[in-house]
Amino acid sequence: MSIQKRISDIRKEIDARVTLVAVSKTKPIEAIKEAYYAGQRVFGENKVQEMAAKYEQLPKDIDWHLIGHLQSNKVKYIAPFVQLIHSVDSLKLLQEINKQAQKNKRTIDCLLQFHVASEETKFGLNMIEAKELLDSPEYGMLQNIRIVGIMGMASFTENQALVRHEFHTLKSLFDTLKDSYFSTSDAFTEISMGMSGDYRIAVEEGSTMIRVGSTIFGSR
Numbered sequence: 001m002s003i004q005k006r007i008s009d010i011r012k013e014i015d016a017r018v019t020l021v022a023v024s025k026t027k028p029i030e031a032i033k034e035a036y037y038a039g040q041r042v043f044g045e046n047k048v049q050e051m052a053a054k055y056e057q058l059p060k061d062i063d064w065h066l067i068g069h070l071q072s073n074k075v076k077y078i079a080p081f082v083q084l085i086h087s088v089d090s091l092k093l094l095q096e097i098n099k100q101a102q103k104n105k106r107t108i109d110c111l112l113q114f115h116v117a118s119e120e121t122k123f124g125l126n127m128i129e130a131k132e133l134l135d136s137p138e139y140g141m142l143q144n145i146r147i148v149g150i151m152g153m154a155s156f157t158e159n160q161a162l163v164r165h166e167f168h169t170l171k172s173l174f175d176t177l178k179d180s181y182f183s184t185s186d187a188f189t190e191i192s193m194g195m196s197g198d199y200r201i202a203v204e205e206g207s208t209m210i211r212v213g214s215t216i217f218g219s220r
């Protein structure tokens with residue numbers, strides 16, 4: 001099946017208000033172009049250098065989303081062009097993003113990444129850490145970042161009830177933050193959750209942004 005067909009099949013399945021992030025990590029420029037010619041404009045990468053190299057080679061109306069763990073010392077490579085950083089999990093990282101955004105005279109949109117999966121290895125904040133971050137005077141001083149929502153990953157498991165439960169938890173975290181910190185922010189709207197294996201459940205549980213790689217581009 002072609003990349004074009006796979007994208008249109010997913011689009012038909014999900015509400016038009018849900019953003020489809022085509023996760024193109026490890027995939028060649030040609031595959032991304034095929035998706036681009038099918039109308040896809042939002043792409044996700046998890047490595048800074050790879051994303052920067054692809055940005056150089058591809059049309060400039062693509063929205064590039066950084067979805068993987070981001071080290072502070074690498075923010076500078078993507079700060080000129082990145083549209084959304086899904087993986088903010090510390091004040092230190094947010095401060096560096098702010099600094100690099102300022103250098104580039106822009107504001108960079110970010111999501112706070114939460115840890116809800118049962119696996120130990122996944123990055124992300126819990127609610128206590130998120131509140132600490134949002135309550136800190138340092139956060140209050142950041143002028144060149146904007147937090148527009150949250151991101152999370154469910155456990156990698158066949159247990160659909162567990163996956164659903166974790167997505168439900170993410171939605172509740174979003175609602176809590178919306179009420180307590182972002183009630184006057186029109187921008188705080190995004191819940192990035194759902195990948196190839198679980199995006200249908202994620203959308204049912206309130207996802208506004210799904211990150212789909214292998215279902216579009218084939219296995220890695």
Ligand SMILES: *Cc1c(COP(=O)(O)O)cnc(C)c1O
Pocket residue numbers: 023025046067068194195196197211212213214215
């Ligand atoms: C790789 C990746 C995806 C996409 O995974 P698929 O299972 O290929 O759809 C989504 N989100 C993150 C954070 C990833 O690293």
